[in-house]
Amino acid sequence: SAVISQKPSRDICQRGTSLTIQCQVDSQVTMMFWYRQQPGQSLTLIATANQGSEATYESGFVIDKFPISRPNLTFSTLTVSNMSPEDSSIYLCSATHDREQYFGPGTRLTVT
């Protein structure tokens, strides 16, 4: 298995500001991802974090709003930029390990 940690675990932010979320995996993994879970909803993939290159974004998500870095095989960051109340969600980092896929504990973001 893979153990994934995230920080912060939660934050309350003001409209118009940015928050960077960090994700650390306890072993080298090929694929890392960022998901969003809006209140009462299921999970939606934001992007795949590619090591050493630009992230691959899903439809409806753009780099200017959700810049992602992945400097090595165990670490990634997601920034939520110019936040609005609609960005209030749980943001989850995920990684594949063999055939399985694991998630971090999530970052619960509230934008006021």
Add this chain to the structure above:
Amino acid sequence: AQKITQTQPGMFVQEKEAVTLDCTYDTSDPSYGLFWYKQPSSGEMIFLIYQGSYDQQNATEGRYSLNFQKARKSANLVISASQLGDSAMYFCAMREGRSGGSNYKLTFGKGTLLTVNP
């Protein structure tokens, strides 16, 4: 059409009894993987079990087993001997294509809220 369907928004079970959570899926890809996750109120997504489309046997992990019926495209989760700590939201998810391939995206169902009563 939805790729993952969980028809039970909520389920109730008595402690120590078994419960089955339903999941049906839709794909034309012969190679795919099916996942179940548990999400307690804390928000973390806990991996429970994985079933590959070519696996010969149904997956089991402790009290969790996956009732995989390929022809019916169903992948129901069975929890035996329910515990109070099993109360949580449960999500079924699918990844199409072989693991390690380019189709890496997990598609999730809407979830089933399980409540275990004492």
